[in-house]
Amino acid sequence: MESIPPILVSQKSQLLTAIYVFTLSCWCLGALQFSHAQKDAIKPGEVLGYSQQLVSADGRFQLGFFDLSNPVGAYLGIWYTDDTFNHRLWIANRDTLISVGQGNLTMDGDGLLKILHDGGSPIPLNANKTAPNSIAALENSGNFVVKELNSDGSTKRIIWESFDYPTNTLLPGMKLGINYKTGKKWTLTSYLAAENPAPGGFSLEWINLVANGIRQLAIRHRGDLYWLSGVGSNSDFANVGSMSSDAGIYNFSYVTNENESYFSYSVPGERIPRWILTSGGGLMDFLDSPFVSNGLCFDDSSAQGCVPRSSPICRTSSKTFQKRKDTDTGCRFFGGEFVEDTASHLEDFFVLTDISEPGDLDRNREASTLYEMTSSRRSGDTNEISNDGKRGNDLKVLSFQSIAAATDNFSTENELGRGGFGPVYKGRLPDGQEIAVKRLSRRSGQGLVEFKNELILIARLQHTNLVRLLGYCVKEDEKMLIYEYMPNKSLDCFLFDPKKRELLYWKRRCLIIEGIAQGLLYLHRYSRLRIIHRDLKAGNILLDADMNPKISDFGLARVFGRDEADAKTQRVVGTYGYMSPEYAMQGKFSEKSDVYSFGVLMLEIVSGRKNKDVFDPENTVSLVGYTWELWAKGKGLDLKDSTLGNSDFDHQILRHIHVGLLCVQDYAADRPTISDVISMLANETLPLPIPNRAVFSAERKLTGAILTSEEKESCSGRITISEVDPR
Template sequence: MAWLQILLFFLFITLSYSQKHTIFQGQNLRVGEKLESPNKEFRLEFFSLDANKTHYIGIFYNLPSNMTLFPDDYRPVWVANRNNPIPYASGNNLTLDGEGKLKIIYGRDSFVLLSSYNASRNSSATLHDTGNFVLVELNQTLWQSFDYPTDTLLPGMRLGRNFKTGQVWSLTSWISEDIPASGSFTIAIDTTDVGQLIIRWNESVFWMSGPWEKGTFGNVSRISHYDYVDLSFVSTEDEKYVTYSVNEPQTLSRYAIDVFGFIKERGAAGPFGVCFYKPSPGCVTRESIGCPIRNNSWFERRPNSVSGNRFRFGNNNMSLFDCKRQCENNCSCAAFNSITATGTGCEIWSNVSILGSQSQSDVFILDGERDLVPIRNGSDANVPSTFSPPPASPPAISTDSTPKSSQRTSIKWWIWLIIATGLTLFLGLSSLCYLLRGKGKAKATALLLLNQTANRSKKRKIDKKMSHEVQLYSLDSLAMATNNFSPGNKLGEGGFGPVYKGELPDGQEVAIKRLSTSSGQGLLEFKNEILLIAKLQHTNLVRLLGFCTQGEERILVYEYMLNKSLDFFLFDSNKRELLNWDTRFRIIEGVAQGLLYLHKYSRLKVIHRDLKSSNILLDADMNPKISDFGMARIFGRQESEANTKRIVGTHGYMSPEYALRGIVSTKTDVFSFGVLLLEIVSGKKNNSCYDSEHPLNLIGLAWELWREERALELIDATLIESCSRDEVMRCIHVGLLCVQDYAKDRPSMSSVVSMLMNDTRQPPPPPERPGFFIERGDQRAEISEEVVRYSINGLSISELTAR
């Protein structure tokens, strides 16, 4: 009987576990497990969309077997980490830790934070039958997935805004059908007196519903394909939102914004918002671009292969709709399609001929294009040739290699001659203006762009949230937050200008960075940081909350980092003792994960170009966050390196090929990371001298000690008792690999993370001679403030400073 009791016990445990719908404090949800809502209508689990390369956590409908299903029914209705995919691994888990924070854990203690609330008492996270994943503490809701929708609206969810809390509910499309990262389209409610739904493509209005009248919107004849859907509009002093309900139980219902910007209702094109294929009520007419053929023609999706002159864009983060806009803005474009199997990237054609065979993927062809000449099966067809115009040129498509099978051209040769002549004159005049006006012209252009952004935002209302949750602040609100930028609120000063601590009206503490008029950095860096960091989301990147461009002011608002920057502790003889080895190793790991995200997993391939200890900020738990993206460079997914005449960065952290020849690549950041890693291990600055006879910098000292098998002598004396010798040796080894003289010898950040985690099957290779490891004759005293120098050829170098 004992064995029967044991069997029944394990059976009870298995059944209980399989029906789990709640995670309690201290528990995990591992890969292969799932939460199910009490009535089994929804489930939450790990999933992958790219052949088990990355992991997401999502909520899905549990699909009944007795119902007609659509392909979209199998898609997640909510994705927790849509912009932060994690490496696929069996050890990944969703956890509610001892502090009540909801995290996705991966790798060696790396995580994506979903909820930052601290729960001092028992907390739990439950998946409800509404599809809402709710974190509660003693029956008080701390966080819920319904407040952070992705692309899907479920019954009971809201589109709108809570004016008391500032909470905004909106939907953002996927970047493609197979990648859930935030795409180009959003739908939200206009919270002005008009009270209508608006779909935007980036910042441009794409479709408007018209005002709410008599139970519907002006441009929407019917709300749903189904009779059981009831839409409601709620407008009070505290909040304004749209929601809907269904009056039939056990009904799969969802509205989702598609990658083409229209609303889909359970797999079918919704009854409103369709502007991609044909105009419908509410579609906003775009401005004419001087191409008459575009005004009355629309693109048709066809399962055909095409032949003609082809141009392929280097940015693989473009959505299919972004590709359509590129085609529309090129008067010779007759067809377009995505590049990757996941539906991103862009290629466009001119002088198109349709091949008779069916294609594995659809091609979007200009409907009514007169030059579409079908080619019979078996006939000769020209293979499209990939070509690229000069980087600074618009994507105009050459017609020099027109297929013989095409009997007519849609644009006469003399029109091309006029276009080419006009383009040549335009480029010549532009170049002349740039040479005459120089940097003043660049600054004026940046100022114009920023003022245009500010003016558009002011029309919508000061302090209203913009796309990607970046907010435009008024100067008055920031002056109030910082006690009128008082010296007592000043945290420090860098190349950009002074940084102040502030407190917003809702009690949130922020760091406010104010551009100084004497700053070597300027409007271009300011604009670059706003446009770039708003699209990046990772636990090891500092979060930009907003900005201000009022009058002559240029201000950035960041989340406040309680423990300032890494150099504040690392190079202070008293404070460095607060950095024990576990903390330092966690900082090394976090910075490596942040760089890996920038180089490989973010929507944009980003080279930071100014990675250094003062740009590593530390939160209350001493977790690192990479900051200051004013110098960052965006790369195309297929782009590996580039040349630049304007070299920016900090002396001592720049790689040889970048400092001397202007060659920038991901290996530029790898070199900087290697220097930073050696500084963290040793507590020494790279720019100081450590040998009286042969003035060695830190890289040189580490290299000499490594060759003499005395590498452990590099360890900071305060770490002798707390450090793991194996981890320290591994870090020194990885650091020397990162600072090797030749970029091709340096590891990628993927390899760096694997080596730091000791996940490699083979031991790392021995390091070769590092770059810039001896500095003869440069024994200048420490400089009291950061200086940016611009030479005649555009060189910009920041000297390392003590703070």
């Protein structure tokens, strides 16, 4: 056989190698293109895992999960692929933290996008904006859109987009303004703190402030005008400092017609611009250098664009600060009668003196004390200091005259109810905002400590299922808290009313239970302060216009350390019937104390009956004891509210009763956490443990304790604030 010259062998080998490499390259290129095409969208039935990302077709943007250390938790967001700062351009769940490593994004057959995570209910992204045959895609603009498709795969319409729900960042193509047809407003809302995406106090809007209809950018702080851009041109604004030197970089668009009015911008080239509204009230341009306001519009600043504000009373010409300790300046006061509890630590303070009238401070001491309390920091609460170094919770301080005018001089027609704290009135401020005013009764058993407690705690908490505190008023012995108004009052107004409870159909009761549980989960695990409420009951669950529940009344709440399991007190306060055994008898309380109260409340919601109703006159059985007896006999559905009638939800009702009994077990260690409760209710296939009989709650009488109480009329007839002294 004739041998092949070595040179030909080499050439043949090289040729085969080249063909192999070319074929492999083509296959890999095709595989990458296929993989890339799959990664920019999610289809019905698909799951985007915690460690996976969608990537826009041009590779500029990514969507996926990320975690933060402060607060500890995870979010779903969008960011620039090449952004070395890793800034999040949009966040889907800024109001609801999820556990690190536990989330995924899915789309169901109806086109509903939702975040699934351990320990909580699914978080929908496009609720009420769905359609079959849809797809969710991350576009080259950074917009995450849900599109309904035609049968040939082309886009029929866009039914939802992330650009309609901005967080703190404005990208090219996004709008600031309003859609007149739908009423939708496009605004930015700052972070609560630099590393906390929860909604903060600043907003960026596009508003009309002049008679000729010319609009401009505006930053608001807690609703009050803070900064104005001035009238704009095609690439500049009158009050924007360094941006004027960047003329030609931006192209501004101003659109006003019968359908909408908005501002947007574009940037030529391949740069990665973003405007960010910072937690300190600054508007930052990360294309080059910061522009606009850097959070310097407080304290009567004359900086360009700042809106004049009235001076605080501590800055009048005849007054000065005298330094008492080494700290920053600010309106800080101290009153000698103030006694802080052991869980709190006051920050360093200044004392304000009046040069012309040295005794003037005494006349305002109580109001000053309350301001100090709302501004003080607890140990370990590092988030209290914002980017700009300022402190305090930005609650509005309203005058007594303005509150009296808003409530028609506290007329009986405006009275919403009464509790242990005192009466609650409906009011309306001059700008039309409706408010609820809780007025401390002079004879109330709750005093300055509870008043201060509620101010400090609720002012620092932000969650959709917690009532929002707007401000307070102090004048001599008058103390008032001002809240957002809840048009449907409290849960007990519906639950225990023979007619109104018919409005609480089963699905609505489930949503109320779920909302309360989510609020508790935030208090126990995800808020800046770990809170034990200690007075969870139907009268303290307020309902907004859409019947969404909001936990209220934090006067008895306590702050726990992150590693603190439980605590003990000699002063047992709360409402009889909702107290856990260990709290009522030994003064011990923990997260599981709130879980017990939640269990009682859940049984009330299922049954439509008060926990203090008489279920068995001979044995004085409570609601918990009565429920257990029915459960043990296999007659759990006998507990069901008669207004629910025969339904297809009996299996859910039984499961809620089962979980309720797990929550009210005698021993705290046997009860689930509120996170466990949410999982048990959300996942109907999850096996439930068998509850132990609640012996303590079977009897009405508190054996071994002396009960004293103050009772006032309310929607439910009685609201009880109790003190139990163990023998």
